Amino acid sequence: MTAALLSGLAAQSTLVAALGLGGLWLLRRRSPLDRAAWLKLALVLLLAMPLLPRFSLTVPHALEGLMPAPAPTVADIAPTITQPDQPLPQSVPPVIRPTIRLSTLLMLAYGLGVAALLGRLLLGVALLSSWTRRAAPLQDHPWRQALALSGAPASTRLVVSEKVGAPLSWGLRHPTIMIDPASARRPGDASAILAHEAAHIAHGDWLALMAARVAVALFWFNPLVWVLTRALVQHCEEAADAQALTRCAPTDYAETLMTCLSGCLGAGRLADHARLLPANGMAA
Numbered sequence: 001m002t003a004a005l006l007s008g009l010a011a012q013s014t015l016v017a018a019l020g021l022g023g024l025w026l027l028r029r030r031s032p033l034d035r036a037a038w039l040k041l042a043l044v045l046l047l048a049m050p051l052l053p054r055f056s057l058t059v060p061h062a063l064e065g066l067m068p069a070p071a072p073t074v075a076d077i078a079p080t081i082t083q084p085d086q087p088l089p090q091s092v093p094p095v096i097r098p099t100i101r102l103s104t105l106l107m108l109a110y111g112l113g114v115a116a117l118l119g120r121l122l123l124g125v126a127l128l129s130s131w132t133r134r135a136a137p138l139q140d141h142p143w144r145q146a147l148a149l150s151g152a153p154a155s156t157r158l159v160v161s162e163k164v165g166a167p168l169s170w171g172l173r174h175p176t177i178m179i180d181p182a183s184a185r186r187p188g189d190a191s192a193i194l195a196h197e198a199a200h201i202a203h204g205d206w207l208a209l210m211a212a213r214v215a216v217a218l219f220w221f222n223p224l225v226w227v228l229t230r231a232l233v234q235h236c237e238e239a240a241d242a243q244a245l246t247r248c249a250p251t252d253y254a255e256t257l258m259t260c261l262s263g264c265l266g267a268g269r270l271a272d273h274a275r276l277l278p279a280n281g282m283a284a
Helices: 003-026 032-051 074-081 102-134 141-149 187-203 205-218 223-244 250-267 270-276
Strands: 157-160 168-170 176-179
Touching: 003 032, 003 102, 003 223, 032 205, 032 223, 102 176, 102 205, 141 157, 141 187, 168 187, 176 187, 187 205, 187 223, 187 250, 205 223, 223 250
Parallel strands: 157 176
Antiparallel strands: 168 176
16 A cells, blocks of 8 residues: 555545535434434445545546656756766765655554554454353343343343443344343333344444444544544434334333433443443443
């Protein structure tokens, strides 16, 4: 990858992100699910950009004669002003000085940024995987019954873990819903919590979240990409809320949301939950 290619990706990512955000404004009266679907489409286009063929602009042969000739250089003029009778001065060996090109520095900074963000993403997935293996299955009858009524796939695992500060879901083939101990002691909130997380699973929001984290890593230098991915997370949450409200009473659902948020803030884990872990959660 060269600096020219990097600048091209910056321009194209800006165009795609602006298109996604502009389309979001046009769809402001549509449902949250429609707006989230549009942002996911923009994200797919953003990730596909490095794979698209690139074309260079060539000058037609018919126009080559109209272009001005390049100015002569000192090397071209020097032979005409030297005297053939005089000996040529002895050449001085050039002093070799190690230099670092600006393009090399740019590519180094770009690579470090990508590595840092991808490393944080992998760390988050590793933590989720480790916490899931150590978590205990949540076998309480109200929770199992609410899971069966939530619309979640039969392969969904329901576990309780002390590592999380609020309910969250992650995974693709075998999705996992992790419940914090405080929420697990409130069986009356089971329907609202599981309806929200089941909506994330049904919409494929975890895959979209992972793709958004990868896009941020690849285009970390572009602030519009960060805005686009944050808008995607927000509208995925709104779409999950809208679907959950079809299964729960609005007042009960709002009370559950506030309880989860206050519990997460009290545990001091909201920052890790929202920034580090690549998961969908009610307190996001």
